[in-house]
Amino acid sequence: MTDFAANLSQEGSSNAKVLTVSELNRIAKNILEQSFPLFWVSGEVSNFTRAASGHWYFSLKDAGAQVRCVMFKGRNSYVDFTPREGDKIEARATVTLYEARGDFQLTVEFVQRAGLGALFEAFEKLKRKLSAEGLFDADIKCAIPKHPKQIGVVTSADAAALRDVLTTLKRRMPNIPVIIYPTPVQGKGAAQLIANAINTAHERAECDVLIICRGGGSIEDLWQFNEEIVARAIANCTIPTISGVGHETDFTICDFVADTRAATPTAAAELATPSRADILNKTNQLKLQLAKNMQFVLNQKSQALDYLARRVISPSQQIAQQKNQVIQLTNRLNNSISQQLQRKQQNLLRLNQNLQHLNPQAVLTRGYAFVQNKLGNIVSTSSQLQNGDEVTLTFGSGSAEANITKIKH
Template identity: 65%
Template sequence: MAESAPRILTVTELNRLARDTLERAFPLFWVSGEISNLTRAASGHWYFSLKDAGAQVRCVMFRGRNSYLDWQPREGDKVEARALVTLYEARGDFQLTIEFLQRAGLGTLFEAFEKLKAKLQAEGLFDAALKRPIPAHPQRIGIVTSPDAAALRDVLSTLRRRMPSLEVIIYPTPVQGKGAATQIAAAIETASARAEVDVLIVCRGGGSMEDLWQFNEEIVARAIHGCSMPVISGVGHETDFTIADFAADVRAATPTAAAELVSADRQALLQAQAQLSRRLSRAMQQLLNQRMQHMDYLTRRLLSPSQQIAHRGHQLQQWQWRLQQAMRQKLDRQTRQLQTLQQNLVHLNPQAILSRGYTLAYAEDGSLLKSVQTLQKGKGITLQLTDGLVKTTVDQVHPQ
């Protein structure tokens, strides 16, 4: 029985199999070492080796990853790298693909940072209800920083540009190095005890986590919390956060931003003042115009004594004419009523009835006869005609 021919791999296939095996066998992990042979390619990728006393390994950190770092590694730096194992197939080189890079020991610093932050937060040092407002228009500003720091120059130039009249008191202190935290806290306590400023800025420029670590010390946080005036923390760059930022009443992204928080823009205030002045002038002019218009109206209504007499005389003539008209109308109405009553009296007058041919009959006792039932034969009656009386005797009675 013939043996089957062995599979013969190409170099490409071999390297691909080796790469797949390595990548499956080594998940994402951390490795520490010293940087050597660092090269920054025009493409933005970084190529270097990580070494220790016994070995070294090639590494690559692509631009999409190294662009997130806020520091620049240098030859000889001790670092900790989060990496994946791979094989560069074209040359068969074993290498690490670096996902994240930090200075050696930062893991311990981060742990200490989070531990102290949790402790102080549990004590209430970061409670938002305890934060004090920054005065809108402070007269005197205090600054705790190094007198040689670029941050101080940035703050002073910003204050001069925005509000030159502000007084500034500097409480000098080292901001980096061994023992600096104690001196920073002492400077804050000095400013608090003197109480000669309206607001205090604690600041320094950017740097690595180790450079800013003095502002992560508990003694500095407690000094800020116990300060008698509002405190603004302006430490590092916008992406840097320190324990001092949480303890302060307000955090500013940069020292320059802290200076802007305590100083109103003089030009903006002047422009606002000019705008308010124009609005006030317009309002006053409008009010004056309204008052003048009202005065003109009252002037037109105001009459001289002779005009008032003439006006009253004209009114009196009108009232006299109206009174005469009213009296005439009333007299006419009463005259018509009298005529109506007279006509009614004429119609109701018995004499007028007799003139139309009617006769009134009276009994012997003078009572008016209204029915033949009251007459008796032989009785005398009197007849009243329009022009006299007739005495007669009843001869016959014919009831109907």
């Protein structure tokens, strides 16, 4: 009891304080909050209201009593379900008092469906067991094939999850055959039937990848995928497995044992198949890249051809120039030879003329004669002769023998 409350209990005190209602409610609120730590309470939901502010207001009741509750927006945004009238829930709360009306109430920090505590405990226990055995180890996981030839699906034949998977597979890669291994995914005995379907797929070995899926739901709805028998069947399956159970926030033992976890059944179908649109897009990109590379090579070769052509043209031009030079040199040589020949001919003509002038025969034709002694020497003076010498007289035409009879000096 607080000192202030003790003072209030002193009867007959002349100094007793008279409280206002606000003060009374504040004192009561403080006492309640200090006396009750955070605790769990269970009950049935009634009068549930979601205010415009986002806060939840409801009552929890059992057969003998009820209590008002408030759960503020900042806390209820972390809850994955919205309580409904008649739901059995467990609330983690503190006791307080709403001063404005003097209402005793609980401020709720967290809620879960009744009985989840035991389910979570069983979940964690099995998770620790299988993890210790190595069933979750990354090094034993199989890679999902990029281009499967056939895909298997373990789920309920009339489930919305199956329709989502088939629609996605048809959209992404319609040419891949799909084999369905139908099984109930909820209700009593469903875990054994799910395990049987997985074992059947394993024994037939007719698929390259196996999708194990069902739609979202409460932890109770998904509990069949938290059973050990299902986990063992997945671990024993030699086909690469994809777990697509529930929604993105749902986790099951199946997710940890499978080779790959998908957030939803649709996501599982996307992981199991390549995208036809992506393949076509990549093919077009490769086509464009190939065309670009080919054009680049053609441009390079064309440039090289142009270079060689220029080199061919250049020698051709050089040959033509050299040919012109040869022609010019030939012409010059011919001209030079012709000029030289003309000069030689002129010189020859001149020499011939001179020779004609100097030719004694020509002189002789004009009535002259030359004298030769017996030795054939020309006699140019009379002193070379003696009386009685025999000489030969050569005329312009013919010759004669003569004897010297008289010499004049």
